[in-house]
Amino acid sequence: MNFEFSDDQKQLRDQARRFLSEKCPPKAVRAVLEGKAPYDKELWKGLAEMGFLGVAIPEEFGGTGAGHLELCVIAEEMGRAVAPVPFSSTVYLAAEALLLAGSDAQKQKWLPKIASGEAIGTLALFEGPGNPAPQGVKLTAANGVLNGVKTPVADGAIADFAVVVARHGASGRETDIGLYLVDLKAGGVEARALTSIDPSRNQAELTFKDCKAEPLGAASEGWSLLSQVLDRAAVLTAFEQVGGADRALEMGRDYALDRIAFGRPIGSFQAVKHILADMYVAATLARSNCYYGAWALSTNAGELGEAAATARISATQAFQHCAKQNIQVHGGMGFTWEFDCHLYYRRSNALALSLGSLSYWEDTLIERMRKKNAA
Amino acid sequence: MNFDDTPQEAAFRAEARNWVQANAPKEFEAELSQASLGRISLKSADMVAVGKSWQKKKSDAGWACLSWPKEYGGRGASPIEKVIWQQEEGVYGKLTQPFQIGEGMCGPTVMAFGSEADKRERLPKLASGEEIWCQLFSEPAGGSDVAGLRTRAERDGDDWIVNGQKIWTSGAHYSDWGLLITRTDPNVPKHKGLTMFFLDMKSPGVEVRPIKQANGMQEFNEVYFTNVRIPDSQRLGKVGDGWNVSLTTLMNERMSIGSRLATGFPEIFAFCNDLTTEHGPAMDDRAVRARLADWAVKSSGLKYTAYRSLSALSRGERPGPENSIGKLVAGTMVQDIAAFAMDLQGAAGGLAGEADGVAGGRFQAMLLGAPGMRIAGGTDEILRNIIAERVLGLPGDIRVDKDVPFNQIPTKGR
Numbered sequence: 001m002n003f004e005f006s007d008d009q010k011q012l013r014d015q016a017r018r019f020l021s022e023k024c025p026p027k028a029v030r031a032v033l034e035g036k037a038p039y040d041k042e043l044w045k046g047l048a049e050m051g052f053l054g055v056a057i058p059e060e061f062g063g064t065g066a067g068h069l070e071l072c073v074i075a076e077e078m079g080r081a082v083a084p085v086p087f088s089s090t091v092y093l094a095a096e097a098l099l100l101a102g103s104d105a106q107k108q109k110w111l112p113k114i115a116s117g118e119a120i121g122t123l124a125l126f127e128g129p130g131n132p133a134p135q136g137v138k139l140t141a142a143n144g145v146l147n148g149v150k151t152p153v154a155d156g157a158i159a160d161f162a163v164v165v166a167r168h169g170a171s172g173r174e175t176d177i178g179l180y181l182v183d184l185k186a187g188g189v190e191a192r193a194l195t196s197i198d199p200s201r202n203q204a205e206l207t208f209k210d211c212k213a214e215p216l217g218a219a220s221e222g223w224s225l226l227s228q229v230l231d232r233a234a235v236l237t238a239f240e241q242v243g244g245a246d247r248a249l250e251m252g253r254d255y256a257l258d259r260i261a262f263g264r265p266i267g268s269f270q271a272v273k274h275i276l277a278d279m280y281v282a283a284t285l286a287r288s289n290c291y292y293g294a295w296a297l298s299t300n301a302g303e304l305g306e307a308a309a310t311a312r313i314s315a316t317q318a319f320q321h322c323a324k325q326n327i328q329v330h331g332g333m334g335f336t337w338e339f340d341c342h343l344y345y346r347r348s349n350a351l352a353l354s355l356g357s358l359s360y361w362e363d364t365l366i367e368r369m370r371k372k373n374a375a
Numbered sequence: 376m377n378f379d380d381t382p383q384e385a386a387f388r389a390e391a392r393n394w395v396q397a398n399a400p401k402e403f404e405a406e407l408s409q410a411s412l413g414r415i416s417l418k419s420a421d422m423v424a425v426g427k428s429w430q431k432k433k434s435d436a437g438w439a440c441l442s443w444p445k446e447y448g449g450r451g452a453s454p455i456e457k458v459i460w461q462q463e464e465g466v467y468g469k470l471t472q473p474f475q476i477g478e479g480m481c482g483p484t485v486m487a488f489g490s491e492a493d494k495r496e497r498l499p500k501l502a503s504g505e506e507i508w509c510q511l512f513s514e515p516a517g518g519s520d521v522a523g524l525r526t527r528a529e530r531d532g533d534d535w536i537v538n539g540q541k542i543w544t545s546g547a548h549y550s551d552w553g554l555l556i557t558r559t560d561p562n563v564p565k566h567k568g569l570t571m572f573f574l575d576m577k578s579p580g581v582e583v584r585p586i587k588q589a590n591g592m593q594e595f596n597e598v599y600f601t602n603v604r605i606p607d608s609q610r611l612g613k614v615g616d617g618w619n620v621s622l623t624t625l626m627n628e629r630m631s632i633g634s635r636l637a638t639g640f641p642e643i644f645a646f647c648n649d650l651t652t653e654h655g656p657a658m659d660d661r662a663v664r665a666r667l668a669d670w671a672v673k674s675s676g677l678k679y680t681a682y683r684s685l686s687a688l689s690r691g692e693r694p695g696p697e698n699s700i701g702k703l704v705a706g707t708m709v710q711d712i713a714a715f716a717m718d719l720q721g722a723a724g725g726l727a728g729e730a731d732g733v734a735g736g737r738f739q740a741m742l743l744g745a746p747g748m749r750i751a752g753g754t755d756e757i758l759r760n761i762i763a764e765r766v767l768g769l770p771g772d773i774r775v776d777k778d779v780p781f782n783q784i785p786t787k788g789r
Contacts, residue, residue, distance in 0.1 A: 001384075001455075001689045002377050003682040069376065253767050268770040270756070273763035280762055281700045285676030288697070292679045295376045314672040362668035363661065369671065370658055373648060 003291060009073050012066075016077040019050055024081040026340045032084035033200040033343070038158045038193075040084045044117055053091060054115025057099070062112030072239045072294045079243025079319075082347045084200040086120045086155035088240065088354070092233040094121025097163045097179065100232075101217030101225045106181060110161060122159040123229070124150035124182075124206055131360035132230065134174050134223050139208060141166035141180055141219075145188070146208040154354060156204030157191040159184055164208070165226055168219055178222035180213035188212060198350035200343065230355055231308035235293035238308075238315035241351055242290050245283045245315070248322040248344045252276055252329040259331075266329075275329055279322045286311075286318035306372065309365035316352045316361070323348035378682070380459075381689065387456050391438070391463040398432055399467050400425065407466040423507075423549050426470040430504025440478050440502040447486065447494055448502025455688040473546055477501045477508035481554040484624045485573060488611035497552065497573075509550035509576070511541040511598060512621065516786070518543075519757050521556075522565045522618060523776075523784075526600060528557035528572070535559075535572065535610070537580075537603040543751070547583045547596040550576050554624065555605075556617050561782040568781055569617030574605045590743035636705040639712035639741055640674035643667065646716055646734055657719060666715055673704055696766040703758045706749035713742035 005013070023046050032040055047053050056071040057063025071091070078087050095114050098107055098121075113119035127150055130136050139148025146166055153162070162182050169176035182189065188211030196203040217225050253276055256267030266272050293311030296304040323344040327334035334341040352358060380388055403425060406417055416422055433439045434448060441457045443449025452460070461468055471478075482501050485494060500506040517523035526539025537557055547553070553576050560568035576583075580603035585593040612620040647667060650657040657663050680701070684694035716738035717724030726732050727739040749755050763769045776784045 001380065001682060001685045003679065003686040004376070249767075253769070256769060264773065265770055267763075268773060270760065270772065273767075273769050274756070274759040276767055276769065277703075277759035277762040280767060281704060284680060284697050284700050285673060285704065288679035288683055289672055289676050291376070291683065292675065295378075298376065309668075310672050310675050313668055314676055317669075317672070359661070359665060362665045365668045365671060366658065366664040369644070370648065373644075 003295070005069065005073060009069055012070055013073045013077060016050075016052065016074050017080070019046065020077055020081040020083065024083050026082075026343060029082050029084050029200050029340075029343055033198075033346075035199065038202050039086055039155070043083065044085045044120075047085065047087070048115070048117025051115075053087075053117055054111075056091070057095060057111050057115050061107050062115040064115075068236075068298045069294055071236060072290070072297070075236045075239035076243035076246075079240030079347075080247045082200060082244060082247075082343050086122065086158060086202065088233070088237060089122035089155040089159065090114055090120050092236040093123035093229060094159075094161070094163055096232045097123065097216060097225070097229045100228055101179060101221075102181075106214075106216065110181075113160075119160040120155060120158055122153055122155045122162050124153045124156065124162045124164040125226070126150065126152060131356045132226070134177050135172075137165055137167045137177055139164065139166045141168045141178060141213065144212060144214075145210045146180060146182065146213045147210060149205060149207050151205035152194055152196070152203045153206050155202045156206045157193045158202050161185075162206070163216055163229075164213060165222060166213070174223040175220040177226070178219035179216040179225055181216045182208075182211060182213045186212060196350065198346040200347065201350060231304055232297060233355055234308040234312040234361070235290070235297045235304075237351060237355060238286070238290045238293055238311035241315035241319035241348070242283065242286050244344055244347060244351070245279075245286060245318040245322040248319070248326040248341075248348075249276065249279045249283055251341065251344075252279060252322075252326040255330050272329060275325050279325050282318040282321045286314040289314040306365065306368050309361050309368060312355070312361045313358060313365060316358050319344075319348040320352055384455060384459060384689065388459050388463060391460050394436060394438060395463050395465070395467065398436070400429060400470075403470075404466060407469050410469060422470070423473050426473050427504045429467060429470045430474055434503035439504070440482065443478075443482065443486070443498070443502065447482075448499035453688075453691070455685065458685060458688060473507050473549065474501070474504055476510050476545060477506075480510050480624045481508040481552070481573070484554055484571070484611060484620060487623050488571070488620055489573075490608070493573075493609075501552075506551040507546060507549055508552045508554065509544050509547045510624070511544055511547075511553045511555040512624075513543040514540060515542050519754055521621070522569065524556060524558060524569070526555075526557050527561075528559050528570060528605070530559075530607075531604075533607050534604045535570075535607060537572075537574075537600045537605060539600050541598040541600075542586070542595075544583075544596045544598050545594060547576065547598050548585060552576060553598075554611075556621055558781065559614055559617075562780050563615075564778055565776060565781045565784065566618045567615055569621070570614050571611040571617040571620040572605050572609050573611060574603070574609060578603050578605070580604075588747065590740070590747070592744070636677060636701050637709065638670070638674045638677065638705045639709045640670050642737060642741075643670065643712045643716055646738070647719070650719060652719065663719070670708060670712060673708055677701055677704055696762075699758070699762055699766060702748070702752065703755055703762075706745065706755060709741055709748055710745035713738045713745055717742060 023043050028040050031037060051064045052074050054063030055066045055074060056068050059065040098110055110119055127136060127138055139146060146164060161184055164180045164182050166178055166180050167176050168178050188209055190207045192205045194203040194205055256272050257265055259266045289311045293307045296307035327341045327345060330341055333339050430439060437450050440449040441452040441460050445451050482498055485497060501508055512521055514524045516525050528535040528537045553574055555572045555574055557570055558568050559570040580601040582599040584597045586595045586597055587593055647657045647663055680697050684698050687694040720733045723733055728736045732739050764771055
């Protein structure tokens with residue numbers, strides 16, 4: 001039994017934590033939150049220089065080729081730091097889609113630029129309210145061009161290219177849906193920045209008008225590819241969420257130790273202790289489920305679907321719970337703009353919705369368990 | 376990351392598996408596998424007698440009390456080997472329940488504080504199942520607050536004379552020996568006036584009365600002591616040092632890493648999977664799926680938390696504090712799952728028992744037994760305190776009775 005990250009991977013974690021605590025303090029998150037920049041360009045450059053953007057990209061495509069366990073480790077640290085950069089869109093979604101479905105030429109074109117920090121990528125999936133479903137895809141692909149509107153698209157206004165989920169048929173089956181690669185700087189797309197609950201990350205509406213696009217993978221396999229990309233991103237996002245949950249728990253614990261009321265540290269009151277103990281329970285369950293997801297992701301196990309949904313649900317619950325209760329432990333100060341609690345509260349709720357909401361993943365998990373049970 | 380054994384572990388596992396395969400009482404396998412939460416009993420045989428014979432067989436072959444030294448009846452095995460053994464013993468592990476308190480708590484305390492003669496006389500018999508031990512700590516006035524206990528021991532020559540009452544004693548009715556904590560000095564603060572003994576449960580003046588629990592079962596006892604004589608040679612540790620001795624006992628309480636905690640999840644998943652309600656298959660109901668998913672990830676979280684601890688054991692390290700969450704999560708889950716299953720059954724959900732209850736009445740039995748799971752072995756609230764204080768490092772409670780002589784602590788709230 002070796003259900004733990006290796007010493008090298010733990011060293012990488014320490015390295016990433018040191019780097020982020022220096023380059024990504026709450027002040028840097030607030031700069032983006034308060035609209036001073038659409039994302040932290042210096043930090044993005046630094047992440048590229050550290051090799052963190054290409055950690056799961058093979059060396060032949062400009063990455064370090066370390067692997068997905070290493071990417072999990074970095075994702076956790078990005079979550080701890082609530083980093084205001086398009087990391088998840090570019091690395092978990094766009095790069096994973098390219099690795100999974102891209103032709104050699106497509107990989108050669110974009111992956112080295114992702115690793116070097118020159119290109120930001122994203123996935124354009126949603127078209128208004130609702131969770132991922134083939135019938136929700138109205139944007140059309142015909143004669144090499146896309147027409148329609150995607151919203152919200154994470155990092156849509158700052159991305160250089162997008163993987164777009166589009167409809168090319170009307171049979172009513174999943175095979176009507178394909179993935180398409182679009183160079184967002186080549187015209188045909190208009191981006192409108194959107195207001196969101198977490199302005200430390202960009203959200204945009206993308207309008208495609210006769211926009212040139214090339215298929216990514218077989219046109220009939222788009223939905224199946226998308227599902228695989230979402231599973232992989234679910235594990236990686238779960239690590240971000242666990243990182244955030246852990247940090248929120250630490251903030252709550254530290255405040256409970258420092259803050260004196262009724263002549264004693266508030267952390268000596270059972271009412272406060274029990275809040276923090278329950279945060280620890282949620283974070284611990286989520287971390288263990290994330291390890292399960294990491295194992296499945298790194299070994300490409302048949303259980304990946306179940307493991308990804310499990311990690312995703314558990315980590316969503318944990319981050320939302322810890323971020324919410326961290327504010328409660330802080331009392332009134334936790335509800336001020338000045339304290340950092342709301343950065344985590346905002347991010348926890350944004351991440352909970354980013355790849356399909358909690359109820360979508362609950363449904364997915366049980367459907368998968370049911371199928372396995374019937375098999 | 377992998378779930379594989381090291382070559383050494385694999386060899387040990389193969390040896391254990393072969394031995395269990397060749398020696399286990401297979402005639403009870405089906406019944407033991409089916410025994411659901413809170414209902415372990417055998418229809419055709421006495422559970423304790425079957426357990427004793429299994430324990431003896433294990434002990435003769437060197438598979439009893441694996442982590443104990445060989446000279447006291449153990450195997451000198453490593454913690455990970457003990458876990459592997461538990462995995463391979465499988466359902467037959469349920470037969471060892473009468474010996475677990477002896478192996479995990481009483482034995483290690485005698486090992487730490489007993490005389491060499493007592494260790495050589497008592498421990499091998501504990502390991503072989505010939506003698507069963509119980510732990511006499513909790514009292515009516517000292518549950519979560521164990522140090523508030525009132526059972527008195529007074530010196531009389533070479534003996535001590537014990538008067539008082541213990542409660543929640545598992546297995547007292549079939550135990551041969553007991554580990555007993557008493558108050559020997561009521562004039563000092565409560566933690567300082569305690570002394571630990573072990574005693575023969577057949578001693579004159581010991582009376583065991585079964586407690587009928589709220590769910591109708593009898594798993595615990597009250598034990599009354601009326602002028603019970605215990606020789607001073609059976610004292611463990613110094614007079615007045617009983618609290619520290621008890622900490623040794625409680626620290627040795629085995630983390631239930633190898634044997635997974637019952638959560639009720641496999642039962643509720645199977646039940647819902649087979650169920651058709653007036654709205655169609657229960658599994659098509661979003662509300663059902665949402666609840667199941669929540670329990671699925673908790674159940675999975677506990678499983679992989681245990682795997683993380685096993686990984687530490689496998690490397691020869693001490694597991695982290697993560698296992699402290701187990702009972703806290705599982706207790707509430709069992710209770711919620713039982714109530715949810717019964718909700719799906721409508722009015723018939725109120726019927727109990729194998730004949731009348733839906734699904735053999737298993738969820739009704741879970742519901743009635745669940746309150747006990749959230750209390751026994753540390754209440755949910757005590758467990759949260761432990762996580763907060765020992766894992767997160769928050770300050771201990773302000774204890775108003777800490778420096779007060781025991782006999783001046785108020786005994787009534789109003």
